[in-house]
Amino acid sequence: LILMRLSGKVAVITGAASGIGAASARLFVREGCRVVLGDIQQKRGAALVEELGSAAVFADCNVTREEDIAKLVDMALQHFGRLDIIVNCAGGSVMEDKPVHEMDLDVWQRTIALNLLHPFLASRHGIPHLIKAGGGSVINFSSLKGMMGSDRPAYAAAKGGIISLTQT
Numbered sequence: 001l002i003l004m005r006l007s008g009k010v011a012v013i014t015g016a017a018s019g020i021g022a023a024s025a026r027l028f029v030r031e032g033c034r035v036v037l038g039d040i041q042q043k044r045g046a047a048l049v050e051e052l053g054s055a056a057v058f059a060d061c062n063v064t065r066e067e068d069i070a071k072l073v074d075m076a077l078q079h080f081g082r083l084d085i086i087v088n089c090a091g092g093s094v095m096e097d098k099p100v101h102e103m104d105l106d107v108w109q110r111t112i113a114l115n116l117l118h119p120f121l122a123s124r125h126g127i128p129h130l131i132k133a134g135g136g137s138v139i140n141f142s143s144l145k146g147m148m149g150s151d152r153p154a155y156a157a158a159k160g161g162i163i164s165l166t167q168t
Contacts, residue, residue, distance in 0.1 A: 003069040007032030008023045012072045012126060014063050015090030017044035020141060024087055029055045034080045035077035038063065038072045039090070060067060063118035064110070066125075073125045083129040084136040088119035089163075092140065100153050108154045117159030119165060140166045 011028050015021035016037035022044075025035050029052045030122045038061030039045045045058040057079050061068040076083045089095030091114055118141045145152070146159030 002030055004032040004086075008031045008081050009084040010036070010076050011038045011078050011085035011087055012038065012083060012122065013087040013089060014038045014061065014069075014072070014122060015056075015088075015141075017041035019085070019089075021047055021089035024089060025056065026051065028085075028087075029053075032086070036072055036076045036079065038068070042076060053086045056147070063121070064107075064113035066121050069118065069121040072122070072124050073129065077129065082133050083126055085139065086122050086126040086130070086134050087139045087141075088122050089139075090118055091115045091158075093152045097152040097154045099151075102152065111154035112158050114154065114163040116165070120164055124166075138166070142166070 011033050011054055013021050013025050013035055016025050017039035020043060020079050021094045025037055025048060034055045037048060037056055040060065040062055042060050042110050049056045049058045057075055059072055059075055061072055072085060085153060093111060094107060097111055100140050123138055140162050142162040143159040145156045150156035
């Protein structure tokens with residue numbers, strides 16, 4: 001059933017080339033939304049744009065870099081004239097995310113940047129445009145690990161931070 005609930009809306013989606021991000025992009029376009037897809041997976045992103053047609057554009061985007069996030073927001077404005085929805089879906093963990101006393105600081109910082117810094121950056125750059133559009137939505141993906149803890153403490157801490165950031 002297609003209701004066109006997002007007709008006329010524009011969304012920026014991080015982590016859009018695969019998984020939940022790609023599924024979100026497909027659903028949003030089916031519902032009438034135009035989307036800016038951000039991801040580091042260029043081939044998959046290009047294939048998804050080909051599938052979705054003129055309702056989608058892709059940007060090579062490392063979500064841990066503020067300038068890449070700013071570029072996504074700018075693309076929404078340049079290609080589609082507005083921004084209504086921010087979907088922060090990029091994220092993940094690495095095997096080196098191990099007990100705190102064994103973890104390298106670099107692993108902690110990369111995991112926090114990927115999972116928690118990026119929703120902050122996307123919100124920081126995007127929310128002013130949501131306000132200009134008369135309102136909008138910020139959708140942040142988290143995990144049960146953010147409420148329960150995990151054997152991957154950096155990932156769990158970041159996901160818990162997303163929950164708190166979203167509530168705030």
